[in-house]
Amino acid sequence: MPVRPDNVHQATLLRLLREGGRSRAELGDDVSLSRSKLNLELDRLIETGLVEQAGLAASRGGRRSGMVRLSPHLRFAGIDIGATSVDVAVTNGELEILGHVSQPCEVREGPATVLGLAMELLAKLREQGLFTQLHGAGIGVPGPVSFRDGVPFAPPIMPGWDRYPVREVVSQELGCPAMVDNDVNLMALGELHAGLAKQVDDFLLIKIGTGIGCGIVVDGKIYRGVSGSAGDIGHMRVDDQGPLCTCGNTGCLEAYFGGAALAREAVRIAPRSPYLGERLALGGGLSAEDVAAAATLGDPAAVQLIRDGGRQVGQVMAGLVSFFNPGLVIIAGGVARLGHVLLAEIRSVVYRRSLPLATGNLPIVLSELGDTAGIIGGARLISDHVFSAS
Amino acid sequence: MPVRPDNVHQATLLRLLREGGRSRAELGDDVSLSRSKLNLELDRLIETGLVEQAGLAASRGGRRSGMVRLSPHLRFAGIDIGATSVDVAVTNGELEILGHVSQPCEVREGPATVLGLAMELLAKLREQGLFTQLHGAGIGVPGPVSFRDGVPFAPPIMPGWDRYPVREVVSQELGCPAMVDNDVNLMALGELHAGLAKQVDDFLLIKIGTGIGCGIVVDGKIYRGVSGSAGDIGHMRVDDQGPLCTCGNTGCLEAYFGGAALAREAVRIAPRSPYLGERLALGGGLSAEDVAAAATLGDPAAVQLIRDGGRQVGQVMAGLVSFFNPGLVIIAGGVARLGHVLLAEIRSVVYRRSLPLATGNLPIVLSELGDTAGIIGGARLISDHVFSAS
Numbered sequence: 001m002p003v004r005p006d007n008v009h010q011a012t013l014l015r016l017l018r019e020g021g022r023s024r025a026e027l028g029d030d031v032s033l034s035r036s037k038l039n040l041e042l043d044r045l046i047e048t049g050l051v052e053q054a055g056l057a058a059s060r061g062g063r064r065s066g067m068v069r070l071s072p073h074l075r076f077a078g079i080d081i082g083a084t085s086v087d088v089a090v091t092n093g094e095l096e097i098l099g100h101v102s103q104p105c106e107v108r109e110g111p112a113t114v115l116g117l118a119m120e121l122l123a124k125l126r127e128q129g130l131f132t133q134l135h136g137a138g139i140g141v142p143g144p145v146s147f148r149d150g151v152p153f154a155p156p157i158m159p160g161w162d163r164y165p166v167r168e169v170v171s172q173e174l175g176c177p178a179m180v181d182n183d184v185n186l187m188a189l190g191e192l193h194a195g196l197a198k199q200v201d202d203f204l205l206i207k208i209g210t211g212i213g214c215g216i217v218v219d220g221k222i223y224r225g226v227s228g229s230a231g232d233i234g235h236m237r238v239d240d241q242g243p244l245c246t247c248g249n250t251g252c253l254e255a256y257f258g259g260a261a262l263a264r265e266a267v268r269i270a271p272r273s274p275y276l277g278e279r280l281a282l283g284g285g286l287s288a289e290d291v292a293a294a295a296t297l298g299d300p301a302a303v304q305l306i307r308d309g310g311r312q313v314g315q316v317m318a319g320l321v322s323f324f325n326p327g328l329v330i331i332a333g334g335v336a337r338l339g340h341v342l343l344a345e346i347r348s349v350v351y352r353r354s355l356p357l358a359t360g361n362l363p364i365v366l367s368e369l370g371d372t373a374g375i376i377g378g379a380r381l382i383s384d385h386v387f388s389a390s
Numbered sequence: 391m392p393v394r395p396d397n398v399h400q401a402t403l404l405r406l407l408r409e410g411g412r413s414r415a416e417l418g419d420d421v422s423l424s425r426s427k428l429n430l431e432l433d434r435l436i437e438t439g440l441v442e443q444a445g446l447a448a449s450r451g452g453r454r455s456g457m458v459r460l461s462p463h464l465r466f467a468g469i470d471i472g473a474t475s476v477d478v479a480v481t482n483g484e485l486e487i488l489g490h491v492s493q494p495c496e497v498r499e500g501p502a503t504v505l506g507l508a509m510e511l512l513a514k515l516r517e518q519g520l521f522t523q524l525h526g527a528g529i530g531v532p533g534p535v536s537f538r539d540g541v542p543f544a545p546p547i548m549p550g551w552d553r554y555p556v557r558e559v560v561s562q563e564l565g566c567p568a569m570v571d572n573d574v575n576l577m578a579l580g581e582l583h584a585g586l587a588k589q590v591d592d593f594l595l596i597k598i599g600t601g602i603g604c605g606i607v608v609d610g611k612i613y614r615g616v617s618g619s620a621g622d623i624g625h626m627r628v629d630d631q632g633p634l635c636t637c638g639n640t641g642c643l644e645a646y647f648g649g650a651a652l653a654r655e656a657v658r659i660a661p662r663s664p665y666l667g668e669r670l671a672l673g674g675g676l677s678a679e680d681v682a683a684a685a686t687l688g689d690p691a692a693v694q695l696i697r698d699g700g701r702q703v704g705q706v707m708a709g710l711v712s713f714f715n716p717g718l719v720i721i722a723g724g725v726a727r728l729g730h731v732l733l734a735e736i737r738s739v740v741y742r743r744s745l746p747l748a749t750g751n752l753p754i755v756l757s758e759l760g761d762t763a764g765i766i767g768g769a770r771l772i773s774d775h776v777f778s779a780s
Contacts, residue, residue, distance in 0.1 A: 144747055154747065202616055214713065218608050225715025226592055229747040236709040237743060239629075249743060319626040319706070320713060323604065325615025353627060353639060357534055357544065357619040 003048045004390035009033060009041045014050060014070070014387040018094055021069025023057035042068055050074070050093075070094060075131040076386075077174070078378030079118050079139040080183060083107050083157055083210040086114060088121040089375035090130045095193055095383060097372060099125045107142060110160035111169075119173055134176045136386045138378030139166060140186035142211065147228050150180045156246070157210070179382050183207075184231060185222045186377030187367075188215025191330055193380045195369045200328045204320065205367075206233075208313065209333035210259040214320070233320070234258065238312045253316050257309035259335060262288040265305055273301040292338050303341055310342045314349025321354040321362065332367035339366065393438045394780035399423060399431045404440060404460070404777040408484055411459025413447030432458055440464070460484060465521040466776075467564070468768030469508050469529040470573060473497050473547055473600040476504060478511040479765035480520045485583055485773060487762060489515045497532060500550035501559070509563055526776045527560055527568045528768030530576035532601065537618050540570045546636070547600070569772050573597070574621060575612045576767030577757075578605025581720055583770045585759045590718045594710065595757075596623075598703065599723035600649040604710070623710070624648065628702045643706050647699035649725060652678040655695055663691040682728050693731055700732045704739025711744040711752065722757035729756070 005011045009031065016022070016030055028038050045051040046068075054067040074093030080086070084107070089100040101121045105114055118139075125131070143155025150167025152158055171178035188205040191197040197205075197217065205215040214231035216223040224230050234254035235247050242251025243261070255261055266286035270276040275294040280286055294302035317329065329350075331343060347364050354362075367373060395401045399421065406412070406420055418428050435441040436458075444457040464483030470476070474497070479490040491511045495504055508529075515521070533545025540557025542548055561568040578595040581587040587595075587607065595605040604621035606613040614620050624644035625637050632641025633651070645651055656676035660666040665684040670676055684692035707719065719740075721733060737754050744752075757763060 216713075218613060223608060225748070226717040226752075227715055227747055227750060229745055230713065230715035232712055232715075232745050232748070233709075235743075235745060236712055237705060315627060316709070319623075319709060322622055322626055323606075323620065323710060323713070325617055325620035325622075327616040353625075355619055355622050355625060357617055358615070358622070360617060362616075 003050060004386060004388070005050070006044065006389065007041075008389045009037070010045055011387055011389045013038075013041060013045060015384075017051065017068065017070045018383060018387065020094060021054055021067055023065035023067050025057065025060060025065035027068070075134050076379040076383055077122060077134050077137040078186075078375030079122075079137060079170070080186065080374030080378060081107055081114055081118070081139065081141045082183065082374075083142050086118050086121065087371060087375050088118055088125065089372070089379070090122070090125050090134075091376070091379040093135075093383070095376060095379045097376070099128060099130045100372065100375065101125065102371065107158050107161075111164045111166065115166070115169060115173075118170075122174070134174050136176050136382035137170055137174055137178045138186065138381035138383075139170055139178060139180045140183035140374050140378055141166065141180065142183050144229050144232065145180055145182045147179075147181055147224055150178070152180075153228065177382060177385060179385055181222070181381055182213070182215075182228075182231075183374055184213035184215045185224070186215075186381060187332055187369075187373040188217050188222060188330075188377065189380045190369055190373035190375070190377035191215075191332075191367065192217060192220065192377075194376050195367060195373060196330055196365055197328055202324075202326050203328040203330065204324065204326045205330045205332055206313070206317065207333035208257065208331065208335040212254050212258055212313075212333075216324070233316060236316050236319075238315055253312060256312040257335070259288045262291055262305070262309065262335060266291050266294075266302075269301040269305060273299050275299050276302065288335050288338075295338060295341060306338045306341050307345045309335075309338075310345025311349055313342075314346040315353065317346060318350045318353035321350055321358050325358045326362065329362065329364045330367050331364070332369075332373060393440060394776060394778070395440070396434065396779065397431075398779045399427070400435055401777055401779045403428075403431060403435065405774075407441065407458065407460045408773060408777065410484060411444055411457055413455040413457050415447065415450060415455035417458070465524050466769040466773055467512060467524050467527040468576075468765030469512075469527060469560070470576065470764030470768060471497060471504055471508070471529065471531045472573065472764075473532050476508050476511065477761060477765050478508055478515065479762070479769070480512070480515050480524075481766070481769040483525075483773070485766060485769045487765070489518060489520045490762065490765065491515065492761065497548050497551075501554045501556065505556070505559060505563075508560075512564070524564050524566045526566050526772035527564055528576065528770070528772035529556060529560055529568060529570045530573035530764050530768055531556065531570060532573050534619050534622065535570055535572050537569075537571055537614055540568070542570075543618065567772060567775060569775055571612070571771055572603070572605075572618075572621075573764055574603035574605045575614070576605075576771060577722055577759075577763040578607050578612060578720075578767065579770045580759055580763035580765070580767035581605075581722075581757065582607060582610065582767075584766050585757060585763060586720055586753075586755055587718055592714075592716050593718040593720065594714065594716045595720045595722055596703070596707065597723035598647065598721065598725040602644050602648055602703075602723075606714070623706060626706050626709075628705055643702060646702040647725070649678045652681055652695070652699065652725060656681050656684075656692075659691040659695060663689045665689050666692065678725050678728075685728060685731060696728045696731050697735045699725075699728075700735025701739055703732075704736040705743065707736060708740045708743035711740055711748050715748045716752065719752065719754045720757050721754070722759075722763060 056064040070093030086105045087102045146153045152161040212234040235252040239251040243255045245252035245255035270280045446454040460483030476495045477492045536543045542551040574597045602624040604623045625642040629641040633645045635642035635645035660670045
């Protein structure tokens with residue numbers, strides 16, 4: 001297994017350098033260490049190979065300070081397992097993506113198949129010369145996870161994965177530390193590291209895809225709750241009189257506006273929508289993507305469907321905004337690609353129904369990271385672990 | 391102003407001793423300090439008068455270790471300003487209540503009157519010989535607070551208090567540090583210190599009184615949100631078709647089940663309730679207390695009213711439980727005294743509607759602190775500040 005920092009000071013220095021190389025003098029400004037102690041810890045990190053010297057900085061008025069940066073040989077893997085796809089990326093120590101591959105894959109085919117594919121995709125990136133040894137891997141899965149144990153926990157759309165030792169298997173396979181989390185939590189970490197939440201300590205990321213979930217960040221860290229299920233908002237109640245949900249209750253948010261609900265509604269409105277009607281006639285059913293395409297073409301029935309869904313999402317979000325008083329709400333996931341019609345409707349409901357004190361300075365935005373939020377979040381998760389004192 | 395600890399080690403030692411006196415050896419088990427460093431910091435705390443020696447502990451096999459405890463002269467004040475009452479208490483350093491007085495008082499009479507009364511009540515406790523000098527005071531008010539600035543912020547039921555410098559005024563008046571927070575947050579701190587949440591890091595306290603609010607504790611600390619309004623759940627939506635709320639929206643939780651809503655409903659059902667009918671005939675209207683009394687006598691209409699309210703509260707709480715995945719939910723406040731009928735209804739809805747993973751080990755309980763949660767929380771808040779490095 002690769003080396004880890006010896007103490008909390010080294011860990012802090014590594015996390016600062018993850019934001020980019022800088023001079024010893026600048027690092028000294030950000031940590032409360034004497035200059036000699038700082039240099040001692042940096043020299044130790046250079047010995048272990050995690051950090052390297054990088055010439056001299058411009059003068060700040062006195063002697064020029066030595067530049068340091070993370071070793072350019074550091075490599076993290078981010079593995080984002082979705083309901084119907086696997087994304088794999090390799091990053092450097094600063095979590096910049098060096099290579100990213102994606103392949104369709106049904107998560108319900110089980111861990112052997114899906115993790116096998118993830119390993120194949122990683123091998124492809126290795127063959128391209130992107131890495132020889134990984135320093136850690138972060139894995140996201142589309143369901144509840146016992147974070148402490150590194151296993152999925154009774155995940156509804158992942159037959160065969162319940163308590164499967166994902167962390168141990170991946171760690172063994174790659175010969176490096178690994179960690180597993182819910183995919184939505186990883187997306188939130190991705191936004192925290194490289195997205196719109198970079199300067200925000202307390203925020204929510206709402207993922208609207210096949211399922212609907214929420215990543216909660218408190219004080220710059222994922223809040224997971226007591227049994228790891230925090231943020232599982234898909235079955236929050238919109239209306240008792242609403243449609244029956246797969247969970248057995250009625251009127252859950254997902255029953256109104258998950259990927260499956262949207263596909264069902266698309267079929268229902270197809271007779272009134274030239275575009276959807278035509279797609280349906282071609283056979284194979286309809287999907288959320290078809291609704292998005294129809295709306296983009298200005299199809300009124302499709303636009304109305306999105307507005308109705310946005311209102312339901314907005315009603316649930318309005319409550320969460322009053323409760324949590326976040327500094328930012330990011331909307332992400334496949335259905336979020338329905339774009340600005342959806343966003344406008346959500347905003348309208350939240351700004352009308354939440355407390356004015358909670359919405360005064362509250363931006364509600366669409367993610368700009370697209371498919372990379374989860375893989376960057378995976379790299380961030382495992383780098384937080386590798387860059388902590390052992 | 392009284393002394394504060396010099397450094398983070400001294401602060402940690404003071405917080406440990408707040409839980410009760412103990413031997414130097416036991417303290418050594420709980421902090422990562424060398425024995426000589428530990429004794430150095432303790433000796434410094436003894437010099438400042440914050441800590442004192444207290445004889446020798448029983449032997450743990452070697453030399454007997456010296457006992458230490460907080461100075462018995464330490465005194466904190468907890469001031470709990472409610473909508474219609476003021477509670478004032480003085481505690482020792484371990485936050486045990488030495489004296490507690492309560493007096494009816496309308497918060498809408500404004501800060502001069504209400505804070506004047508609080509100072510009078512404190513003077514009464516001083517005359518009883520409970521203290522000569524206070525080391526800090528924690529104040530709770532029934533509305534939103536800008537915690538950083540120590541002022542109420544646009545509080546709806548507190549005319550004249552908006553941005554009134556409560557912290558500065560009380561601090562000046564008492565000659566000690568003071569802090570101001572929302573009353574519900576202080577109740578949550580009280581539960582954390584002395585109530586059912588003592589061993590729980592992440593929990594929710596739902597206060598149902600004149601208003602409805604929620605204290606959120608994350609990792610043993612109050613979560614206040616970005617603008618300090620976190621937990622303001624009274625205007626979360628139960629039903630769009632519901633009654634008009636004072637906030638201008640319809641179907642807010644408070645419009646169904648705040649103290650005012652309950653009093654209004656009591657009048658509505660009075661013709662069907664012998665007890666409430668008789669009370670109403672005596673003049674002066676009805677209150678939540680009357681509903682509680684009627685329900686205790688087994689009046690079916692009053693019991694039904696409480697069950698209906700419990701269902702609305704339960705629906706909102708079910709969503710919050712799915713979202714936040716707390717380790718405990720405590721119900722407190724005046725209306726909570728409606729007791730086990732209310733609790734049973736809330737539990738039934740939450741256990742039915744929240745995620746099984748979130749409710750698996752979730753206790754939902756009634757507070758056992760009664761009127762003391764807020765004042766203990768006030769003392770806890772200010773002691774956290776006084777027992778932190780200056």
